[in-house]
Amino acid sequence: MQANLYALGAIALWASLAALGVSLTHVPPFLLTGIALIIGSIPAWPFVLRAPTQWRVPLRTLALGVYGLFAYHFLLFIALRHAPAVEANLVNYLWPLFIVVLSPWVLPGVRLRLPHLLAALLGFGGAAIAIVGGHELSGTLAWGYLPALAAAFIWATYSLLTKRVPAFPTTAIGLFGLVSGVLSLLCHALLEPAVTLQARDWLLLAVLGLGPLGGAFFLWDKALKLGDPRQIGILSYITPLASTALLMAVSGRSFSASIVLATVMIIGAAVMGMRAR
Template sequence: MNTATLAGCGALLLWAFLALLARLAAGVPPLQLTALAFATGGAIALGVVAAQGRLRLLRQGPLAWAHGVGGLFGYHALYFAALALAPAVEANLLNYLWPLLIVLLSGPILGLALGPRRLAGVGLGFAGCALLVGAGASFPPGAAWGFASAIGCAVVWAVYSVTSKRMAAVPTEALAGFCLATALLAAFAHALFETTVAPDARQWLAVLLLGAGPLGAAFFLWDAGMKRGDPRLLGTLAYATPVASTLLLVLAGEGALDGRVALAALLVAGGGLLAATARDPVSPSRR
C-alpha cells in the first residue's frame, strides 16, 4: 500500500469520527455548528494553501463555486440537523445511503451501466434502512424530521459526488475557499432561522476537532488518495465507514447495538461492498 493510498485511508478514519464529534457538539444549532466547523476547517486550509503560494487557485468560475459550496453546505447542514433531531445511530446509518445512491445515480447522470450486481447492492442497502425505521421500530416525537434530513443529506452528497466527475479540472486547493464560503452561507442562514448558543468548552473542542479533521484534513487526504493511490481499494474500504462510525457512537453511549441496528449496518455496508466490487460488462470487441 503506497503513501497516497494510506492518506486516503486516513480520510476514511477521520470521517468515521464525524458523527461522534457532531454528537459531542450537541446543543449547538445545526446551522451554527456548520458555520463554526467550516470556518475552522477553511481557515486551516487557507493557511496551508497560502503557505504553498497557491492562493491563485481559489479563483474559480461561478459553476465551480456553486457546486462546491452547494454540496458542502447542503450535506453538512442536513447531516447535523439529522443528528440533532433523530437518534444518532439510526440517522447516521440512513446518511450512509449516499454510497449506494452514487451507484444508482451514476446511470442516469453519467450514463454508466449498473448491472444486476450493483442493483442488488442498492437493494440490500435500502433493505437495511427500511429495517432501521420500519415496522416495530419506535422513536421519540420529531424524529421523522431527523430521518428526512438524513435521507436528504445522502441525496445531496450523492448528487454532489457524481457530478464532481464533470468538475475534475477544479484543483483541490479551491476547497479552502469553498469551506469558507460554506461557513459564511451557514452563518447567514443561522442568523435568519436559529437562536445563537454560546458553546461551552466541550462544544468548542468538538468544533475545533471537526474543522481540523472530518471537515478539513480529510478532504485533502482523500483527494491525494483518489488521485495518486489505489481508488479501487479505497472505494471498497469506504464501505466499512458506516460500521466504524456506528460502533464509535455505540461505544460513546449514543445508542445501542441491538440485533436490528447490527443487521441494518451489515446490510448497508454489505450492499455498498457488493455494488463496489461489481465488474463492468466487457464488450465483444474487447474479449
C-alpha cells in the first residue's frame, strides 16, 4: 500500500506536466528539460552535503539513471518534432504496458498472470481514449513514432532495472537528474536557438523542476523500491487521464463523455491489478 501511495504521488505531479508545458511552449524543449532537471535535483543537495557518499554510486548505476532520465526525454522530444503530437504521446504511453509485460523478463521471481495483462490492456485502452479524446488520428506514417516507442521502452526498462542494480539511496536520483540536466543543456546549445527567459518563465520552470521533473522521480523510485512493478505499471495509466483532465480544467473546457469512459476503464484496470496476486 505504501508503494502505491508513492506511485500515486508521482502520478499526481506528472499530471501537471501538460498544463505547465502549455505555459512554456515558447521555451526550447531541451533548455526547458535541462533547467527543470537541474532544479529537480536540488532537494537532494542538503542530504548529499551532510553525507556525500549518497552520490557515490557505481558507474553502471549512474549510466542507468542517465539512460532513464536523459535518453527518455531526448527521444520523446525527437518524436514530438517528427510525428503528430497526439499520436506520438499515445505511443509514448505504452510504457506502463511495457512495465507490466517485461516484469517477468527483467525481474527474477516475478510472474505475469492473466489478470495483470488484461488490466494493463484495459488501462492502455482508457489512456488511449483520454489522450485522443475528440481528435481525429492522422493516418500518416511518420518516422517519429520510432523514437516515441523507444522512449516508452527506455522508461519501462529503466524503472525495472533499478531493482537489478546494487541498492542505491533515493537521493541518488538527484545525481541522475543533475547529470541528465547538464546533457540536456548541451543538446540545447548544439541543436536549439538561444532565448531570453523572463521572470515568469523561471517561476514556472522552478515549479516544473520541483514537481513533474524532480519530486516525481524521487517518489517513483521509492514506489519501485517498495512495491510490485506490475501493479505500479497499471496504476500509471492514471497519468494521461489526470493530465488531460487537469489541462481541460485549466483551459476551461467541459469534460467529455470520452473522459468519463476513460476514467471508468482506468479505475477498473487499477482495481483488477490490485486484486491480482
